[in-house]
Amino acid sequence: MHSVPTSGPSRRNFLSVTGIGALALFSGGALVGCGQRTTSVASNASEALLPTHMPLKAAAADIAGTAEGVPAAFYKYPAPFRSVETAPLKGSKITAITNLFGTAPNARADNPAWQAIEARLGGQVEITSVSSDDYATKFNTIIAGGELPDLMLNDGAAVPNIVEFLQAKCADLTPLLGGDKIKDYPNLAAIPEVFWKQTVQAGKLYSLPIPRNLTGGSGFVNQTLLENVGVKFTEDIKDKDDFYRVAKELTNPSRNQWALGSTKFGLTMLHHMFRTPNVWKNDGGKLTRAFETDEYLAAIEFAAKLYKDGLYVPGSEGWTKSQMVNSFISGKVAMIYDGLPAYIGPTGYGRSIPAANKANKAVPFIPVGHDGGKAQTWLDNITFATVMLKKADESKLKEVLAVANFLAAPFGSEEYLLLNYGAEGADYTLDSNGNPVVTERALLDNAVPWKYLAAPQQVVYDPSNKDIVDVMHNAYSKLIPLGVEDPCGTLFSPTNASKGAKLGQPVSDAATAVIAGRGTMDALKSAVADWKKNGGDTIRGEYESALAK
Amino acid sequence: MVAGLGRRPKNGPKNSPRNRPKTKDTRPIWMEKPKPAMQVSKAIALVVICFLALYPLLAVLATSLSSQSEIANNNGLVLFPKEPTFAAYQTIFAGGVVTDALIRSLVITTVGTALSLVVTVAMAYGLTRRDLVGGRFFLMTALFTMLFSPGIIPSFLMVKELGLLDSYAALVLPTLMSAFNLVVVRSFFMNLPQELFEAAKIDGAGDFRILVQMVLPLSRGVLAVVGLFYAVGYWNAFFNAMLYLNDDKWPLSMILRQYVLLGQPMGDSAVAEIAVPSQAIQMAVVVISLIPIVIVFPFLQRYFTKGVLTGAIKG
Structure with a gap:
């Protein structure tokens, strides 16, 4: 059983707090304090709430994953095995809505991958897909239209009052997937519990997870530039003073080179060094917002010192992501913050930095504590999103879950190859090591967003370079044990949903002003006080009561 | 003869500026010949203005022809690519998705613009007739839509109830007529000399004949401008496509928007094994979406100012 060491509840704790709730919450029609971990009075049902983790007997990884959630790593694609024997659909059709990233796919009639997948499914999946920028608009108009698709992506932002929507329109999956019931869907059962915890709302299992590798990391460094100033590994930086010294040595404006430069100052790495909480800190049921803590203020103060001493590229806080990536690739900046998954893949830093300059190499930043102790990272990338099922009769729900089970085929399976690389021959061929080598048409054939409807736990896999796999796995191995969850990550606060972002903006602006030398720490503290007064305390109260239930 | 009423003589009157004998210096006598220094400074100013206007276009074009590493090494701004590559264009046009969308967009724009012009001209002409029963009511109804738009969800429900979801008609019918364009065309029609209409009626012409044989030939300028407004609107429209159509029917604007938004969400370790120079x-x-407007605009430019002014100062 996978679990994650966090300041949030353990499974036992988690199950114990999923007590009375929904009845009290919704009997009055108000949503005050409603949370995902609240459940009905029949609390003994919660013992069977989370699906039991049943790992598949799949091919052995080159580097095994861990119970903490560190993903398995593969240097080459293992011999494929079949994970789904019978077609989940019997000539029928289901509908879905999800995200589409990048280009629209080749149409079904001209898409061998799509045709092969639907042949294996035994029926059609009609997918409505739009970019994440358009998703809220599209999904809300579809909700207003009244005809919901069978599978619906919950991106966490499209529906403001998600709990009410789930209860009114979505199927409770607890009777179908809770506990050992999930054994009927072995690919879904292979997804560890840590991901299923994200799908519990109002005490019920309402959706399917689309797993990610738990942490977004602490950023990246240009290893070559770091070695030039005598630091072989980022872990060798002893404390904040040593970090400052290294940053100073990395900065040389006359050579167009700076230590730091990221959109919005790339503060995550500093917060990890100063052990700032992940959004909220839970101290025995009492919540403190990250920016109310001394750790946060110390990180901001340190960033202001770095900025004042010219260790950031001037104006880099306003960079677009493209500008930041370009500056990192060209060697103008030695350290940036970007999500850890940006390392791997054809356009990832692992390949793009040496491609621009063979002497350069990028590695994930592994932080040390500001005082020489351990750093604290954030488990801020547990799932991409979750997927809800429309209310329907049990046979229909089982049919849709069987499709999801197919789409969640794990790495190493035939189905994973089909869903991610397309039809063999037309979209990819296997090289002598058994790795798929894609053809020109693969990109557009594989653009059908199957992986945003259901997905397995991720692995680290890059057949192009063993070193990249090792570096990435090493980073996960070091960052995940240091990680803390947001204790409110799966809770719902109506005030936060309606005006949380607006309330937090002045604090973020005040912090920016402090770092850029335009504001004072007192102004930042005053912005935090205003946040409390204007609704922050209400949000805290709603989360605390949700936690207590 | 009614048939000839709308035609303009090919050559103007004898004393028109066009027919005056050309002299060496066409400058009016009260205007002094500019000094060389002034001419040089004007030339410099014009070159600077042209450069400022062309610089972003040049940068966009040059970046689209560069490789990712060249873009990165130049901090995202390339003016003269050392090794120009069409990789970005090849990626976009590979597989035919963009080509199909381009054809869809051309058809939607052509059909939509034609239908919009027919409907707008017909309604505008009708509303210029003083004997039209309820004309004021219809005009006010049309103007009302300029002030109060229906909103996304009511529009969606209307399209859904009409059975137009996932059909190309959903891109044309809801935006078939723009009240602004109606006002522009109606204003133009109202400023045509009433004597022409009276003469035509005396000659026995009906409204349809007056519209087709007199009004339209006299209104080529305003029709070109309004047509351009409609065409640009249909060409650029992505929102209705996003709302009403599935991705296999998307027009070019929506497909290109997806490319612009191309970015990986955090945590999405792309398994696709094709390197994409995303900024290129x-x-x-941007270049592809500019081309049609760049081609069409010079031909319509001479009508443009006139048409816009018609809507702006005549009511």
């Missing part, structure tokens, strides 16, 4: 692609998308 984004710039190539």
Whole structure:
């Protein structure tokens, strides 16, 4: 059983707090304090709430994953095995809505991958897909239209009052997937519990997870530039003073080179060094917002010192992501913050930095504590999103879950190859090591967003370079044990949903002003006080009561 | 003869400026010949203005022809690519998705613009007739839509109830007539000399004949401008496509928007094994979307100012 060491509840704790709730919450029609971990009075049902983790007997990884959630790593694609024997659909059709990233796919009639997948499914999946920028608009108009698709992506932002929507329109999956019931869907059962915890709302299992590798990391460094100033590994930086010294040595404006430069100052790495909480800190049921803590203020103060001493590229806080990536690739900046998954893949830093300059190499930043102790990272990338099922009769729900089970085929399976690389021959061929080598048409054939409807736990896999796999796995191995969850990550606060972002903006602006030398720490503290007064305390109260239930 | 009433003589009157004998210096006598220094400074100013206007276009074009590493090494701004590559354009046009969308967009724009012009001209002409029963009511109804738009969800429900979801008609019918364009065309029609209409009626012409044989030939300028407004609107429209159509029917604007938004969400370790020079692609998308307007605009430019002014100062 996978679990994650966090300041949030353990499974036992988690199950114990999923007590009375929904009845009290919704009997009055108000949503005050409603949370995902609240459940009905029949609390003994919660013992069977989370699906039991049943790992598949799949091919052995080159580097095994861990119970903490560190993903398995593969240097080459293992011999494929079949994970789904019978077609989940019997000539029928289901509908879905999800995200589409990048280009629209080749149409079904001209898409061998799509045709092969639907042949294996035994029926059609009609997918409505739009970019994440358009998703809220599209999904809300579809909700207003009244005809919901069978599978619906919950991106966490499209529906403001998600709990009410789930209860009114979505199927409770607890009777179908809770506990050992999930054994009927072995690919879904292979997804560890840590991901299923994200799908519990109002005490019920309402959706399917689309797993990610738990942490977004602490950023990246240009290893070559770091070695030039005598630091072989980022872990060798002893404390904040040593970090400052290294940053100073990395900065040389006359050579167009700076230590730091990221959109919005790339503060995550500093917060990890100063052990700032992940959004909220839970101290025995009492919540403190990250920016109310001394750790946060110390990180901001340190960033202001770095900025004042010219260790950031001037104006880099306003960079677009493209500008930041370009500056990192060209060697103008030695350290940036970007999500850890940006390392791997054809356009990832692992390949793009040496491609621009063979002497350069990028590695994930592994932080040390500001005082020489351990750093604290954030488990801020547990799932991409979750997927809800429309209310329907049990046979229909089982049919849709069987499709999801197919789409969640794990790495190493035939189905994973089909869903991610397309039809063999037309979209990819296997090289002598058994790795798929894609053809020109693969990109557009594989653009059908199957992986945003259901997905397995991720692995680290890059057949192009063993070193990249090792570096990435090493980073996960070091960052995940240091990680803390947001204790409110799966809770719902109506005030936060309606005006949380607006309330937090002045604090973020005040912090920016402090770092850029335009504001004072007192102004930042005053912005935090205003946040409390204007609704922050209400949000805290709603989360605390949700936690207590 | 009614048939000839709308035609303009090919050559103007004898004393028109066009027919005056050309002299060496066409400058009016009260205007002094500019000094060389002034001419040089004007030339410099014009070159600077042209450069400022062309610089972003040049940067976009050059970036679209560059490789990712060249873009990165130049901090995202390339003016003269050392090794120009069409990789971005090849990526965009590979597989035919963009080509199909381009054809769809051309058809939607052509059909939509034609239908919009027919409907707008017909309604505008009708509303200029003083004997039209309820004309004021219809005009006010049309103007009302300029002030109060229906909103996304009511529009969606209307399209859904009409059975137009996932059909190309959903891109044309809801935006078939723009009240602004109606006002522009109606204003133009109202400023045509009433004597022409009276003469035509005396000659026995009906409204349809007056519209087709008199009004339209006299209104080519305003029709060109309004047509351009409609065409640009249909060409650029992505929102209705996003709302009403599935991705297999998307027009070019929506496909290109997807390229512009191309970015991986955090945590999405792309398994696709094709390297995409994303900034070059984004710039190539801008170039592709500019081409049709760049082609059409010079031909319509001479009508443009006139048409816009018609709507602006005549009511």
